[in-house]
Amino acid sequence: MKYMLLTCTDENLELDPAEKARIPAAAEAWAKEMDGRGVRLQGNTLAAISEATTVRVREDEVLIADGPFAETKEQIAGFDILECRDLDEALEVAAKHPVARFGAVEVRPFWED
Amino acid sequence: MTGDWDVAEECTQEAFEQALRSWARGGAPERPGAWLTTVARNRALDRMRRSAVELAKLQILRAEPVVEEVEETEVDEIPDDRLRLIFTCCHPALPFEARVALTLRSLAGLTTPEIARAFLVSEQTMAKRLVRAKQKIRKAGIPSRVPPADLLPRRTTGVLAVLYLLFNEGYSASAGDELVRLNLSDDAIRLTRSLAELLPDDPEPAGLLALMLFQSSRRMSRVDVDGELVTLADQDRSLWDQASIGEAQVLLDAALGRGQVGPYQLQAAIARCHAEAHEAAATDWPTIARLYEQLAKAMRSPVVDLNLAVAVAMADGASAGLARLEAIERQLERYYLFHATRADLLRRLGRGAAAVDSYHAALELVGSEAERRFLTRRLAELEP
Numbered sequence: 001m002k003y004m005l006l007t008c009t010d011e012n013l014e015l016d017p018a019e020k021a022r023i024p025a026a027a028e029a030w031a032k033e034m035d036g037r038g039v040r041l042q043g044n045t046l047a048a049i050s051e052a053t054t055v056r057v058r059e060d061e062v063l064i065a066d067g068p069f070a071e072t073k074e075q076i077a078g079f080d081i082l083e084c085r086d087l088d089e090a091l092e093v094a095a096k097h098p099v100a101r102f103g104a105v106e107v108r109p110f111w112e113d
Numbered sequence: 114m115t116g117d118w119d120v121a122e123e124c125t126q127e128a129f130e131q132a133l134r135s136w137a138r139g140g141a142p143e144r145p146g147a148w149l150t151t152v153a154r155n156r157a158l159d160r161m162r163r164s165a166v167e168l169a170k171l172q173i174l175r176a177e178p179v180v181e182e183v184e185e186t187e188v189d190e191i192p193d194d195r196l197r198l199i200f201t202c203c204h205p206a207l208p209f210e211a212r213v214a215l216t217l218r219s220l221a222g223l224t225t226p227e228i229a230r231a232f233l234v235s236e237q238t239m240a241k242r243l244v245r246a247k248q249k250i251r252k253a254g255i256p257s258r259v260p261p262a263d264l265l266p267r268r269t270t271g272v273l274a275v276l277y278l279l280f281n282e283g284y285s286a287s288a289g290d291e292l293v294r295l296n297l298s299d300d301a302i303r304l305t306r307s308l309a310e311l312l313p314d315d316p317e318p319a320g321l322l323a324l325m326l327f328q329s330s331r332r333m334s335r336v337d338v339d340g341e342l343v344t345l346a347d348q349d350r351s352l353w354d355q356a357s358i359g360e361a362q363v364l365l366d367a368a369l370g371r372g373q374v375g376p377y378q379l380q381a382a383i384a385r386c387h388a389e390a391h392e393a394a395a396t397d398w399p400t401i402a403r404l405y406e407q408l409a410k411a412m413r414s415p416v417v418d419l420n421l422a423v424a425v426a427m428a429d430g431a432s433a434g435l436a437r438l439e440a441i442e443r444q445l446e447r448y449y450l451f452h453a454t455r456a457d458l459l460r461r462l463g464r465g466a467a468a469v470d471s472y473h474a475a476l477e478l479v480g481s482e483a484e485r486r487f488l489t490r491r492l493a494e495l496e497p
Contacts, residue, residue, distance in 0.1 A: 085256075086254040086255070087254040087256065088255075109254055
């Protein structure tokens with residue numbers, strides 16, 4: 001089954017600098033491990049929400065706004081697409097993601113494979 | 114110390130946690146003398162979003178005969194399938210109320226209308242809840258399997274929480290027809306028995322089964338003719354079901370013999386101390402205190418700490434209990450039972466003025482009228 005992992009973080013969260021410095025390498029190691037297992041099809045980290053632009057069309061008018069689609073404390077920081085046997089495997093992979101230790105990782109199945 | 118505070122073994126781990134949440138909001142148990150079972154019920158009330166009035170209605174509704182819904186019955190007779198089904202129904206990716214509903218539907222064989230009545234939602238709402246849960250199982254890929262060894266202990270704990278909720282749901286409701294009231298508890302005992310047989314390597318399901326059997330051995334003595342709950346100390350112990358107690362003792366011995374003690378085995382061991390006391394005065398409080406000490410380490414809950422303080426007071430005297438209470442004051446200062454317990458201990462130590470202050474503190478936080486009457490009575494004995 002295909003799942004999307006959405007890694008969510010609070011951009012204003014003040015992490016311990018040493019811990020923060022370890023995240024990129026940890027995320028890379030995680031991606032490498034999951035690629036090796038064949039459960040991760042692709043993924044990437046997203047730029048900060050200050051770089052986001054949101055588009056809506058209302059009554060045929062294209063509305064363009066600066067910022068993310070929802071002003072929430074936690075924002076999507078990255079994504080990964082997984083091919084897993086079942087939800088338990090996807091949850092296990094998500095729990096190993098370094099962001100899960102300080103942010104949140106949402107596991108969403110694809111509408112259809 | 115009266116029997117009001119010593120029914121601790123009737124509480125569940127889930128109820129403990131819920132109690133903490135409700136204390137944080139300044140809420141309080143509703144009935145005197147059965148605060149722990151009330152906590153368990155309140156928790157269910159919150160979960161199911163129904164009122165106390167509706168709970169009384171529940172007992173009546175459950176009494177109505179129901180037509181069996183044969184075509185949807187999913188009870189599996191093959192043990193392995195049954196075990197897989199338990200873990201699927203209680204998967205942590207499902208909302209808790211859906212886990213409870215699915216377990217009743219698929220394992221206890223209750224019909225959708227019956228479950229709807231049990232949780233006082235419309236049949237349509239319950240049908241929708243079940244459909245959504247089944248849909249999530251399918252679309253999110255929740256596996257139908259017994260979890261692998263690394264997941265098994267935690268997942269089993271989740272299943273036990275659902276089963277203990279079901280048990281307490283039936284056990285703690287005190288109104289209505291007795292047979293109906295005990296229905297859910299019997300379902301829970303049956304399912305736990307089955308789980309204990311299917312998972313012989315884990316002593317916790319057997320521990321929970323023993324706990325349920327110790328508690329249900331008192332089903333005939335715990336409610337008086339007016340339907341009021343009777344405290345453990347005041348119950349007619351000749352009414353206790355010795356067959357249940359005997360079975361629970363055997364189960365617990367076997368479980369403890371495996372050397373992997375967990376919270377349910379510890380709670381069962383505490384329940385056993387009460388079950389084996391021929392009169393309240395014969396209760397082995399030093400052992401209960403020691404078991405609460407272990408439980409406190411296993412669960413890290415201030416409610417367990419409070420029970421531990423009570424047990425220490427019963428075993429080693431009021432001043433020893435008081436010392437324990439002082440240590441947990443910060444976490445429990447918003448909970449009336451903390452102050453009521455402290456007031457009682459101070460009273461026993463002859464420290465009347467301090468006891469009066471604590472009774473006042475308890476009265477400021479107490480939620481129920483009956484409990485308020487009890488505290489006011491005690492206060493009147495100290496104040497001229």
